[in-house]
Amino acid sequence: MKNNNNCNGNFLHEEKANRVLSSIPGDEFLYQLADFFRILGDSTRVKIIKALAISEMCVYDLSKLLNVSQSAMSHQLRVLRQANIVKYRKEGKVVFYSLKDEHIERIIRTGIEHLKERTS
Amino acid sequence: MKNNNNCNGNFLHEEKANRVLSSIPGDEFLYQLADFFRILGDSTRVKIIKALAISEMCVYDLSKLLNVSQSAMSHQLRVLRQANIVKYRKEGKVVFYSLKDEHIERIIRTGIEHLKERTS
């Protein structure tokens, strides 16, 4: 006798379960993916990326313009560097940061659109 | 005499600074945006979203299929609910969750593409 209220019997070990499982990336990739999104999950970093999308900038100016302490800025730039999101070039004692590519900013824009649709 | 090694003098208080500042969303929206990305910044939640993108599922099956404890699953579903990412319907004692819209999954796919490009 099949108990329809036990959802467990519905599809586990069946075709649908496999379809679901095969659509989910492997653990290793999944972690990378979550790590990537977590980078965008901080308003300071989003600010930095948005700023660099307009123009390359030195640490000092970023710090002043975005109202973030020099130290915090440096720490966050390191995070973005290690995540391969920004690159830098040195000119004397000044270090100019810029986006490694514009893909990131496109993803942020997608998020912005998403939120705006949701709000309206 | 203009000191070119002082990047501070380059554009602060000038047109470029304004362009940068005006491209950055206001604080309130910025927090929402970061909050949104932070939701995607956890592998368990990404797994759940990917699964629900294939099919609505009850908590029990999600839990079994994704190898997450029932309690952790419930907690994470609450997070997704509060973030307006999933909706649910009750059928007896069983609660079926599904994505509120497919937008989210599109954003995740964008992230996946981004990572894959970067790896290659």
Next chain:
DNA sequence: CCTATATATGAATATATGTTCATATAGTAT
């Protein structure tokens, strides 16, 4: 060499986050 400027970094701290454990709630069946 000494000073000032620009940036980086380690340690400390406060806060946020994810999971587990125990328990509560709610529906179903006997």
Next chain:
DNA sequence: ATACTATATGAACATATATTCATATATAGG
């Protein structure tokens, strides 16, 4: 009622994270 199943939730705990503070490094100018 009682027992069982499905889900939710509060508390505790361990870990991660962002910022600050103090200090280090590096470059330039005098």
